[in-house]
Amino acid sequence: MDSILEFIHSYSSFEQSIIGAAVFCFSTWLIRIIFNKAKKGGSIFLSEYSKIDVVKHTLHKEYINTTDMQLSTFGSTVALLYASRWLIRALLICIFFVGISSFLESNWLALLASWCCFNCVLEANSWVKNSSANRSVSHVPENMKKEIYEKFEPQKNSAQESNAKTPIKQD
Numbered sequence: 001m002d003s004i005l006e007f008i009h010s011y012s013s014f015e016q017s018i019i020g021a022a023v024f025c026f027s028t029w030l031i032r033i034i035f036n037k038a039k040k041g042g043s044i045f046l047s048e049y050s051k052i053d054v055v056k057h058t059l060h061k062e063y064i065n066t067t068d069m070q071l072s073t074f075g076s077t078v079a080l081l082y083a084s085r086w087l088i089r090a091l092l093i094c095i096f097f098v099g100i101s102s103f104l105e106s107n108w109l110a111l112l113a114s115w116c117c118f119n120c121v122l123e124a125n126s127w128v129k130n131s132s133a134n135r136s137v138s139h140v141p142e143n144m145k146k147e148i149y150e151k152f153e154p155q156k157n158s159a160q161e162s163n164a165k166t167p168i169k170q171d
Contacts, residue, residue: 035049059079060075062075084128088124088125088128091121095114095117095121096114
């Protein structure tokens, strides 16, 4: 092991960074191959990931890769929502470990920054999770809920309303 470390230390910092990036990419690629093989093995733990694979497949097959613009837009939006959820999770993990590292190194300013970033990303997470249940706004006064809902309430298309009021002329 020492000979490997001495060999790596003989390179410049740029070359060490390239070696580190290559090792990181190779190990990530290898782990993903092993992970995909494990999913196919039928593990109970990995069955949830198998369900996610079916959702991704169906989403792309039936929605995104269609010629219907509305379905394609809907599918792309759903895919972006799920991707955002995974990106937020990854960001939370990174910020958490930077915060732990800052704490262990007694770097209090970086720890404070990590804490603030962590809370901001948690707030971002609350925007992508489903909060349509009434309990998510149960703490808000009724008059405030009504006022805000009236501003954001989906409006019916004015063309649909005018068509409903006027009969269609037939020739």
